[in-house]
Amino acid sequence: MSTHDEVGLLSLQSLCDRCHRESERFFAQKEHDPRFCYELFRRAFVHSNELAWHCLYERYHKLVLSWVMRHALYPGLGEEADYFMNRAFEKVWQGIPAENFAKFPDLKSLLRYLQMCTHAVMVDFARWKEQAHLWDRTAETEDGVAEYDPFAALASNSLPPERELARREMQELLWQKLQALSQSAKEDAAIFGYFVLNLKPREIHDLYPGQFEDVRDVSRTKDNFLARVRRNDEFRQFVDDA
Amino acid sequence: MAQMEDSLKAALYRITCPDSATLGNYHLGLLGETAVQPIANHLAVCPLCTREIEQLEVFLLETAVSLQPSTGERIRVWIAKRLPSGGQTRQGLGPAVGTPAFALRGSSSGPLMYEAGDAQLSLEVQDDPEQPGRKVILGLVLGIATEAVEAKLLQGDGVVTAVTLDEIGNFTFTGLETGTYELTLSGADVEIHVQDLLI
Numbered sequence: 001m002s003t004h005d006e007v008g009l010l011s012l013q014s015l016c017d018r019c020h021r022e023s024e025r026f027f028a029q030k031e032h033d034p035r036f037c038y039e040l041f042r043r044a045f046v047h048s049n050e051l052a053w054h055c056l057y058e059r060y061h062k063l064v065l066s067w068v069m070r071h072a073l074y075p076g077l078g079e080e081a082d083y084f085m086n087r088a089f090e091k092v093w094q095g096i097p098a099e100n101f102a103k104f105p106d107l108k109s110l111l112r113y114l115q116m117c118t119h120a121v122m123v124d125f126a127r128w129k130e131q132a133h134l135w136d137r138t139a140e141t142e143d144g145v146a147e148y149d150p151f152a153a154l155a156s157n158s159l160p161p162e163r164e165l166a167r168r169e170m171q172e173l174l175w176q177k178l179q180a181l182s183q184s185a186k187e188d189a190a191i192f193g194y195f196v197l198n199l200k201p202r203e204i205h206d207l208y209p210g211q212f213e214d215v216r217d218v219s220r221t222k223d224n225f226l227a228r229v230r231r232n233d234e235f236r237q238f239v240d241d242a
Numbered sequence: 243m244a245q246m247e248d249s250l251k252a253a254l255y256r257i258t259c260p261d262s263a264t265l266g267n268y269h270l271g272l273l274g275e276t277a278v279q280p281i282a283n284h285l286a287v288c289p290l291c292t293r294e295i296e297q298l299e300v301f302l303l304e305t306a307v308s309l310q311p312s313t314g315e316r317i318r319v320w321i322a323k324r325l326p327s328g329g330q331t332r333q334g335l336g337p338a339v340g341t342p343a344f345a346l347r348g349s350s351s352g353p354l355m356y357e358a359g360d361a362q363l364s365l366e367v368q369d370d371p372e373q374p375g376r377k378v379i380l381g382l383v384l385g386i387a388t389e390a391v392e393a394k395l396l397q398g399d400g401v402v403t404a405v406t407l408d409e410i411g412n413f414t415f416t417g418l419e420t421g422t423y424e425l426t427l428s429g430a431d432v433e434i435h436v437q438d439l440l441i
């Protein structure tokens with residue numbers, strides 16, 4: 001019987017204990033044997049073994065915490081490192097179905113995946129923060145002088161969670177309707193840059209070299225497009241129904 | 243018009259962007275064939291997602307250092323296999339019956355004999371003379387360097403007791419409650435496991 005098979009036969013307690021000892025060596029930058037922690041990952045994902053997951057969390061949470069604090073986005077996010085560390089583990093648990101475990105041939109590839117998930121939860125948070133800022137801005141303008149704004153309901157962040165999916169679908173439909181009303185590649189570029197990427201006219205101008213005459217042409221293109229959207233009966237009907 | 247623009251931005255921000263884990267899976271080459279092309283197409287037009295991938299690349303590079311160094315199989319792991327009662331071991335311990343070291347311990351049923359890789363292991367379970375109702379395990383390991391080898395008795399989630407082998411490979415556990423245990427012997431480059439040890 002090969003040594004690898006023997007590792008597969010170890011009890012969870014022994015595996016956890018040895019993974020811990022090898023991790024200690026790994027943190028001390030000594031030579032370490034990665035098979036035990038890998039086998040724990042395998043049992044966690046392939047056999048959905050809760051104790052294996054718990055052991056892995058114990059072994060790696062400090063490492064993940066150190067990654068969070070080294071991430072370039074961390075200082076600007078305004079949230080505790082623990083929060084991201086826990087979200088990263090959740091993402092890993094959700095992200096590797098048993099049938100996909102074969103895509104991870106060694107411990108290094110699994111830790112790399114854990115790193116990727118750490119990055120992903122921080123980026124998600126940064127995106128959410130940016131969007132919340134846009135929501136806040138919408139709320140501020142709504143407090144002022146009321147003007148015609150058929151999209152206010154779709155831009156609100158005060159919906160209950162059960163309506164979140166429906167709103168997302170409506171937002172996607174809204175985007176499809178807007179794209180359908182675009183009459184040129186230039187308008188495509190302007191509305192994508194403005195509304196999807198939230199870029200400034202100068203940035204949109206630079207993103208599409210040769211598309212716009214100058215920076216003012218970007219704003220003009222967007223204004224003409226919106227004026228046409230507001231006059232479009234079918235679009236107004238869609239928004240009223242929404 | 244400005245209010246409507248703000249609402250549109252809030253409603254449509256990143257609406258066509260793949261979520262960050264999908265971007266990550268794309269970067270790590272974990273996406274299925276059909277999922278790859280739409281992401282590549284999106285990256286060609288989205289500077290925000292492109293920037294997030296670049297950030298991921300830098301992050302992976304910065305943290306990759308801490309994954310080193312590792313060796314393939316630093317430790318030999320052996321699961322001990324029980325030999326038939328009174329059977330022959332390959333070498334070292336000889337026939338269980340008449341082995342002087344164990345005979346001296348006065349076991350009536352004879353020791354449990356195991357083979358684990360290059361090692362031979364003998365375990366003798368006796369009543370603890372000092373603690374009525376409790377048990378003693380007298381162990382002996384041959385065939386491996388016994389220097390700094392730790393013998394550990396595990397049960398459930400925890401370590402019950404641990405001792406270090408003496409220079410010729412003997413170890414003793416005392417005061418044990420009856421039950422099922424796992425015994426591990428850990429040296430610098432070898433680890434032996436005796437599973438489902440019933441005493």
Ligand SMILES: [Zn+2]
Nearest residue numbers: 259288290291
């Ligand atoms: Zn994007």
